[in-house]
Amino acid sequence: xxxxxxxxxxxxxxxxxxxxxxxxxxxxxxxxxxxxxxxxxxxxxxxxxxxxxxxxxxxxxxxxxxxxxxxxxxxxxxxxxxxxxxxxxxxxxxxxxxxxxxxxxxxxxxxxxxxxxxxxxxxxxxxxxxxxxxxxxxxxxxxxxxxxxxxxxxxxxxxxxxxxxxxxxxxxxxxxxxxxxxxxxxxxxxxxxxxxxxxxxxxxxxxxxxxxxxxxxxxxxxxxxxxxxxxxxxxxxxxxxxxxxxxxxxxxxxxxxxxxxxxxxxxxxxxxxxxxxxxxxxxxxxxxxxxxxxxxxxxxxxxxxxxxxxxxxxxxxxxxxxxxxxxxxxxxxxx
Ligand SMILES: C[S@@+](CC[C@H](N)C(=O)[O-])C[C@H]1O[C@@H](n2cnc3c(N)ncnc32)[C@H](O)[C@@H]1O
Numbered sequence: 001x002x003x004x005x006x007x008x009x010x011x012x013x014x015x016x017x018x019x020x021x022x023x024x025x026x027x028x029x030x031x032x033x034x035x036x037x038x039x040x041x042x043x044x045x046x047x048x049x050x051x052x053x054x055x056x057x058x059x060x061x062x063x064x065x066x067x068x069x070x071x072x073x074x075x076x077x078x079x080x081x082x083x084x085x086x087x088x089x090x091x092x093x094x095x096x097x098x099x100x101x102x103x104x105x106x107x108x109x110x111x112x113x114x115x116x117x118x119x120x121x122x123x124x125x126x127x128x129x130x131x132x133x134x135x136x137x138x139x140x141x142x143x144x145x146x147x148x149x150x151x152x153x154x155x156x157x158x159x160x161x162x163x164x165x166x167x168x169x170x171x172x173x174x175x176x177x178x179x180x181x182x183x184x185x186x187x188x189x190x191x192x193x194x195x196x197x198x199x200x201x202x203x204x205x206x207x208x209x210x211x212x213x214x215x216x217x218x219x220x221x222x223x224x225x226x227x228x229x230x231x232x233x234x235x236x237x238x239x240x241x242x243x244x245x246x247x248x249x250x251x252x253x254x255x256x257x258x259x260x261x262x263x264x265x266x267x268x269x270x271x272x273x274x275x276x277x278x279x280x281x282x283x284x285x286x287x288x289x290x291x292x293x294x295x296x297x298x299x300x301x302x303x304x305x306x307x308x309x310x311x312x313x314x315x316x317x318x319x320x321x322x323x324x325x326x327x328x329x330x331x332x333x334x335x
Pocket of ligand 1: 047052096099102129152173
């Protein structure tokens, strides 16, 4: 029997209302980050086509326990999670920063099997990732209704608020919340909450605090894939903004602070150098061993997560956890 087409055209919110393109915003953010002291670059620019591919390679690394652990948590608890999602009838399943949705697919399969009524709305700034995901879902799960949105989290949530009226279940997997600083994560969860209604849900992946060596190796693998992922940010600036980085003259340097529970990644300049970036019209000076901060990854205790959720208008419904790996997927409800 012929399958009814269920894939809606992708919504592209990556062009801002004021007319600025995502490339202009990228150029502005790079100029701002490299002009300040200490230098930094936003981690959301990791994920161009090359970065998304490298991240898929990272997820398969022996040291990168996060994906394996969350995969297990979702696999072991898929029936209960799907049941709780679908308990009140039709819902929009909104996957923030969906990427390749490797783990979300566990839930999509289970929801389909339970004949739950839902549609799937993956959201990601990477248009390439959304195109690939839409194509793969069409192949693997043609019965799932899909409406991919290319854009930043908040414009996408506002678009959803206006265009998708029914009950919402938001996924924020992969410990992505860890990329925000403490005040940013509160602001982020408050904004999610303000775009949801009472009874809507949020399933959030949390990498819990554990042996610092285990954490550090996950961001500093022996085969150097994470280093390539970090350095790809400079390659992307070269490709898209006419940057003149000699990538060989920078190195990946990760460090974990167990006191704060924060993993930080840097790109360190191996020598004093000047780098011209055409689209910014500026030359940036680097002292020898000066660092660019590129990523934070906060590790939480369950108590911190629960307090964070409560402070932002959520209550904890269920904690799904893998004791061995200490990774949790926490199901919150809007109070
Ligand atoms: C670490 S990957 C996680 C992918 C997947 N959710 C998982 O758990 O494996 C992060 C994804 O979030 C996307 N992303 C990062 N910052 C974003 C933002 N501000 N708005 C929308 N998507 C973003 C990236 O493009 C990337 O695909």
